[in-house]
Amino acid sequence: MSTPLANIYSRLPVSFTHGKGVWLWDPQGRKYLDALAGIGVSCLGHDHPGLVQAITQQAARVIHTSNIYEVPQQTQLAARLNALSGMEEVAFNNSGSEANEAAIKLARYYGYKNGNTHAHIITMDSSWHGRTLGTLAATGSEKARKGFEPLPTGFIQVPYNNLAAVREAGDREPRVTAVLLEVLQGEGGIRPSDTEYLRSLRALCTERGWLMMIDEVQSGIGRTGKWFAHQWAGIEPDVITLAKGLAGGVPIGAMLARGPAAGVFTPGSHGTTFGGGPLACAAGLAVLDAIEKEGLLDNAERIGEYLKQALASALAGLPGVTEVRGRGLMLGIELARPCGILALRAMEAGLLINVTRDKVIRLLPPLILTQDEADQIVGILVPLIKQFLAEQA
Numbered sequence: 001m002s003t004p005l006a007n008i009y010s011r012l013p014v015s016f017t018h019g020k021g022v023w024l025w026d027p028q029g030r031k032y033l034d035a036l037a038g039i040g041v042s043c044l045g046h047d048h049p050g051l052v053q054a055i056t057q058q059a060a061r062v063i064h065t066s067n068i069y070e071v072p073q074q075t076q077l078a079a080r081l082n083a084l085s086g087m088e089e090v091a092f093n094n095s096g097s098e099a100n101e102a103a104i105k106l107a108r109y110y111g112y113k114n115g116n117t118h119a120h121i122i123t124m125d126s127s128w129h130g131r132t133l134g135t136l137a138a139t140g141s142e143k144a145r146k147g148f149e150p151l152p153t154g155f156i157q158v159p160y161n162n163l164a165a166v167r168e169a170g171d172r173e174p175r176v177t178a179v180l181l182e183v184l185q186g187e188g189g190i191r192p193s194d195t196e197y198l199r200s201l202r203a204l205c206t207e208r209g210w211l212m213m214i215d216e217v218q219s220g221i222g223r224t225g226k227w228f229a230h231q232w233a234g235i236e237p238d239v240i241t242l243a244k245g246l247a248g249g250v251p252i253g254a255m256l257a258r259g260p261a262a263g264v265f266t267p268g269s270h271g272t273t274f275g276g277g278p279l280a281c282a283a284g285l286a287v288l289d290a291i292e293k294e295g296l297l298d299n300a301e302r303i304g305e306y307l308k309q310a311l312a313s314a315l316a317g318l319p320g321v322t323e324v325r326g327r328g329l330m331l332g333i334e335l336a337r338p339c340g341i342l343a344l345r346a347m348e349a350g351l352l353i354n355v356t357r358d359k360v361i362r363l364l365p366p367l368i369l370t371q372d373e374a375d376q377i378v379g380i381l382v383p384l385i386k387q388f389l390a391e392q393a
């Protein structure tokens, strides 16, 4: 079949005309429980009144000006993010890749300003940081990188959740200036890291003068039940990157810096045409307001735990189910074999999910998910998993 689109995505055969809450409707009027939220983006669900109002009001006033002028919405959103995270300054952009690209540039500039003109960054196996050349070089996925060489150099990949590996990489390469990691890997299969590892890594970065840079693009903005997933470990990173949920569906990215990472960039170091525009920042402010007013951090933690337990008990003892894991509303069910077909079957049954790393069913529902809706996810998904495993037996 010929299509006007580049052949980048194998899409599921469905489209949506509108949504409300966690529900989406297709052109035939069938409804779907959206347990993926556009891959962790639509954190308030669909047609959220506060978000819609903020966007429509801002659009009617002014959509874009430029970063060569003051943008009050951007300043306000930065102040809110700093207060929530303990960071000191924010550089906005338009996506997760761009936020990480900014972090990579910051780590290099930090090195440069300290006499290290070939800064290296340690990143993790099975990590995901984006599709630009720089973030691909940082990403721990052979599959994503293959065929796009030569990629920028200066990245060292080490096993995830392994402190000795980071220390040894730093011993071998004196030009390391930063470590970049997800504290809960998303694309990598909803893989958590240990609290002890994160605390020791924080101490190691401080000891060696490295920036600790945490990619919260997927895990941030309330997804795990705290504003940022690293807050569960009680650590203070030097850099945080954000995107996906930050403006509830409007493209946005942000890099937050503090301590040694703050004040590294100066006018001319970095920039963006669209980043931090009035529309995206008005949306971001509405998202933060809604999360606070509607108690969505508590909801994500409570309903997430409920959903995880419900899935774990419904799947307990089933051969072929490796693990149910994750935190808040960032959950994965790992099966013993590739199960990509389940995304299609779930869609046909009225449930939107996806499968990452071939074997991990991923759930990233809107933070507004109710207990009844969580029960509906279990009610659709568990029989599909059981049927799939029975066929394969």
Ligand SMILES: *Cc1c(COP(=O)(O)O)cnc(C)c1O
Residues within 6 Å of the ligand: 094, 095, 096, 097, 098, 100, 128, 129, 130, 131, 182, 186, 187, 215, 216, 217, 218, 219, 243, 244
């Ligand atoms: C999605 C994602 C990215 C890339 O974000 P884009 O907006 O697709 O560029 C980077 N890091 C993590 C952890 C992600 O989940």
